[in-house]
Amino acid sequence: MTTEQNSAQWSQRFEGTLHPMIEAFNASIGFDIALIEYDITGSQAHAKMLGKVGIISEAEAKQLVAGLEQVRQDYQSGTITPTLADEDVHFFVERQLTVKLGDLGKKLHTARSRNDQVGTDTRLYLRDQITQIKQLVRNCQRALFTHAEQHVETLIPGYTHLQRAQPISLAHHLLAYIDMLERDWQRLGEVYNRTNICPLGAGALAGTTFPIDRHYSAELLGFDNIYTNSLDAVSDRDFAIEFLSASSLIMTHLSRLSEEVILWASQEFGFVSLTDACATGSSIMPQKKNPDVPELVRGKTGRMFGHLQGMLVMMKGVPLAYNKDFQEDKEALFDGVNTVKVCLEAIAILFEFGLVFKPVRLAEAVAEDFSNATDVADYLAAKGVPFREAYNLVGKVVRTSLAVGKLLKDLTLEEWKALHPAFETDIYGAIAPAQVVAARNSYGGTGFEQVRSAVERTKARLETDLS
Numbered sequence: 001m002t003t004e005q006n007s008a009q010w011s012q013r014f015e016g017t018l019h020p021m022i023e024a025f026n027a028s029i030g031f032d033i034a035l036i037e038y039d040i041t042g043s044q045a046h047a048k049m050l051g052k053v054g055i056i057s058e059a060e061a062k063q064l065v066a067g068l069e070q071v072r073q074d075y076q077s078g079t080i081t082p083t084l085a086d087e088d089v090h091f092f093v094e095r096q097l098t099v100k101l102g103d104l105g106k107k108l109h110t111a112r113s114r115n116d117q118v119g120t121d122t123r124l125y126l127r128d129q130i131t132q133i134k135q136l137v138r139n140c141q142r143a144l145f146t147h148a149e150q151h152v153e154t155l156i157p158g159y160t161h162l163q164r165a166q167p168i169s170l171a172h173h174l175l176a177y178i179d180m181l182e183r184d185w186q187r188l189g190e191v192y193n194r195t196n197i198c199p200l201g202a203g204a205l206a207g208t209t210f211p212i213d214r215h216y217s218a219e220l221l222g223f224d225n226i227y228t229n230s231l232d233a234v235s236d237r238d239f240a241i242e243f244l245s246a247s248s249l250i251m252t253h254l255s256r257l258s259e260e261v262i263l264w265a266s267q268e269f270g271f272v273s274l275t276d277a278c279a280t281g282s283s284i285m286p287q288k289k290n291p292d293v294p295e296l297v298r299g300k301t302g303r304m305f306g307h308l309q310g311m312l313v314m315m316k317g318v319p320l321a322y323n324k325d326f327q328e329d330k331e332a333l334f335d336g337v338n339t340v341k342v343c344l345e346a347i348a349i350l351f352e353f354g355l356v357f358k359p360v361r362l363a364e365a366v367a368e369d370f371s372n373a374t375d376v377a378d379y380l381a382a383k384g385v386p387f388r389e390a391y392n393l394v395g396k397v398v399r400t401s402l403a404v405g406k407l408l409k410d411l412t413l414e415e416w417k418a419l420h421p422a423f424e425t426d427i428y429g430a431i432a433p434a435q436v437v438a439a440r441n442s443y444g445g446t447g448f449e450q451v452r453s454a455v456e457r458t459k460a461r462l463e464t465d466l467s
């Protein structure tokens with residue numbers, strides 16, 4: 001295909017040829033070829049609709065559908081490949097069809113524009129991707145859940161401000177991420193619903209003079225609904241923005257989890273060790289084992305936010321209806337899809353094969369700090385001391401303990417009594433880490449009873465909801 005033919009394809013209005021640099025600048029074939037399956041499927045539905053309403057004969061419609069199928073096979077087998085002169089996937093498919101069917105191929109574009117066509121293709125593509133990504137979210141939840149199930153009674157320091165706050169069940173910590181991913185999964189379902197609306201038949205912007213049946217083509221393509229306004233149909237990309245937004249939240253959750261794994265794997269924390277399946281070494285420091293997987297996930301989160309931002313800004317100034325600016329939606333969307341997919345997969349593999357919690361180190365960690373201080377205050381409050389008074393007193397206890405280099409568990413009963421006469425020997429039980437955790441039995445808290453029922457609820461959800 002020469003550039004001259006390309007110009008001729010647009011219409012006889014063009015006499016000259018495109019500047020070669022501009023031809024390349026204008027073309028989207030380099031990336032929108034990823035839509036070819038959807039372009040063909042969408043075109044087949046359009047052809048069937050044209051046949052059904054009598055715009056072309058039923059026989060012609062059948063030939064178009066078969067010809068398009070042939071194009072699909074030829075592309076898959078590598079018999080045909082697009083060139084720059086094809087400009088975009090829509091022209092590529094139509095040209096190939098015309099090579100096969102001659103003049104009949106030229107009838108396919110009746111009552112349609114590339115504007116409603118590209119909108120249809122993109123939605124069909126995204127719909128499929130969302131279904132796959134929902135599954136990957138589930139897999140990721142399952143990988144986290146395997147650890148959660150095993151570690152209900154394993155304790156880990158809980159932090160606020162990255163300062164030791166109160167000990168918690170490790171399962172409780174992991175279940176927090178599983179719950180975040182649950183909302184992500186739901187959000188994807190909602191984006192799916194707003195993606196599954198068909199713009200086909202909106203034409204270039206204003207509809208068409210032909211007696212088309214938009215409901216029929218939409219139904220053939222499995223859309224739930226059709227756009228009710230032709231201008232809106234061809235000129236919004238809100239579904240793609242919503243997808244990037246939902247994906248940005250997924251990445252945010254994965255990035256926070258990654259940051260924790262990176263900290264946990266450090267010598268300072270030492271809460272997990274990384275297996276050889278998911279860690280790499282240093283080219284110069286032989287002792288190192290680097291947490292590349294969570295680092296990459298944390299790093300890739302930035303580009304997802306970039307895509308979301310880029311798409312919002314791309315849209316904000318464009319007047320109705322279609323503008324070529326919209327061609328810019330694709331690379332962002334495709335990269336967003338690929339990024340969220342590989343990150344979900346990598347985190348699932350990391351938790352399945354790449355990381356082992358270190359219970360001994362975790363037990364030491366929760367035993368060697370003052371994260372049971374609230375429980376001393378609660379102990380006094382339960383014995384009738386007003387909480388604020390108890391809180392102030394425990395502040396003093398911590399200060400004195402620090403001064404003498406002791407932990408709370410190491411204070412003698414005399415020392416306790418000197419601080420407040422209400423202390424009895426049961427204080428030792430009350431501030432033991434496992435008791436501190438068990439006692440937080442309010443709904444949704446870290447108390448073992450609560451965590452056990454959360455594990456059961458989560459298990460049921462992950463087992464039954466396979467979609």
Ligand code: ARG
Pocket residue numbers: 028032088114115118322324326327328
């Ligand atoms: N390649 C174009 C895109 O991705 C297809 C639509 C072209 N429409 C047009 N009126 N030039 O947006």
